[in-house]
Amino acid sequence: MLPFTYIEDDASLSELVEQYHQASVLVLDTEFVRTRTYYARLGLIQVYDGKTLALIDPLEVSDLTPFWAxxxxxxxxxxxxxxxxxxxxxxxxxxxxxxxxxxSQIAAALCGFGHGIGYAKLVEQCLNISLDKGESRTDWIKRPLTDAQLHYAANDVEYLYQIYPQLLDKLKQSERLAWVFEEGERMTQGRLDAPDGETAYLRVKNGFQLTSQQLAYLKVLAKWRLEQALAKDLALGFVVKDHALIALAKKRPQSVSDIYKMSELTEQEKRRHAKTLVAVLKSADLQNLPQPIDVLALKPGYKSAFKAIKNCLTCIAEAADVPMELIGSKRHIHEYLQWVWEGKTSEPPLVLTGWRGELTASKLEQLSL
Structure with missing residues (x-):
């Protein structure tokens, strides 16, 4: 077990960051807590450059700007x-x-370790070390953290730093290193964008059941819920749950008493939001109705077309020794089929871009869908 430095003041962080600026590779992990909040609450940052393993306490350090930079x-x-x-x-x-x-999870998948391998299993397979999982349910916001908790956190970057060169060598040999960085770029895209209230209704479960007019009500309800969640840092479901938004959009209660008659809302939700919900529903724009949510899976021929694409991608994945889930997940297949059936007029779906496209494009073009 490597010794680690515990960083709990701005001066120590500045000194650490100055050292890390000499590094070309930095192994990073974070520990956080997410229960009722919209955003995860950051409890600890683990970093290792091969020389200094540091545990940064974001509850004590007042300015993390140098580290973010x-x-x-x-x-x-x-x-x-x-x-x-x-x-x-x-x-x-x-x-x-x-x-x-x-x-490293994506890298491992491209190196033959299988899809979605967990950190502990990867450490075991690469380093023959069994990790203690005893602290996995730690409350990382609670202070002080115990020695066992700190050592558990430090292990996450110590062993990953040892695994990285193994994965790097395999990726270079298979000429797939660029694929990993391509995936990294894709995963970071849009992360800094603010949540979009105008499209929040599209992510409400079972919204496809609603008519255009009902979707107009759902749209203002979902936008209001998102604004509440962000303002109070609450998970969406702790404002009002999805099924209740659907019921509100369908029933369109006109008064507080109508709200109180609804079984889909909890008593607490009624007390807190009844007046507001009535006002929100009245603000719906019924002159510019949203398009009905098109459920591709309900269209004739969907199952057979989906199966044809899946079989094609399965053969490609096996030939390339790449997990099928990485090349063509259910969502990827769905996106591709939607793109084809809509006349290929929009941006090509993920399965046709980058390294995936190099493997799949010519084969998929031969399918008759």
Missing amino acids: LLQRDDLITVLHSCSEDLEVLANYGQCQPKQLFD
Whole structure:
């Protein structure tokens, strides 16, 4: 177990960042807590450059700006494992994203370790070390952190730094290193964009059930809910749940008493939001109705077309020794089929771009859909 430096003041952070600016590779991990909040609450940042392993306490350091700036260096490779949630944390707290992102989970998949391998399993397979998972449910906001918790956190970057060269060599041999950085660039795109209230209704479960007029009501409801969630830092479901928004859009209650008659809302939601919900519903723009949400899967021929694409991509994945989930997940197939059926007029779907397109384009073009 490597010794680590615990950073809990601005001066120590500045000194650490100055050292890290000499590095070309930085291994990073974050620990956070997400229960009722819209954004995850950052509890700890682990960093290792091969010389100094540091645990940065974001609850004690008052200015993390130098560290966020470090991560945005064009020539710095930032190594994380299964980093989607880490990127969300960086976007929220640092308004930044790594320029050269190396996700070791994606890299491992392209090296033959299988799709979605967990960190502990990757450490075991690459280093023959079994990690203690005893602290995985730690409340990273609570202080003080125990020695066991700190060592657990430090392990996340110590061993990943040892694994990185192994993955790097395999990727270079297979000429797939560029694929990993391409995936990293794709994963960071749009992370700094503010949540869009105008399109929030498209992400409400079962919105496809609604008519255009009902969608107009859902649109203002979903926008209001998002604004509430952001203002109060609450997960969307802790403002009003999806099924309740759908019911409101369908029933369109005209008064507070109508709201109180609805079984889909909790008593607490009624007390807190009844008056507001009535006003929000009245603000719906019924002169400019949204288009009905087109459910591709309900169209004739969808199942057979989906199966044909999946079979084609499965053959490609097996031939290239790349996990099918990485080349053609259900969502990827759906996007491709929608693009074809809409006349190929929009931007090509993910499965046809970059390294995926190199593998798939010629084969997919031969399908009759």
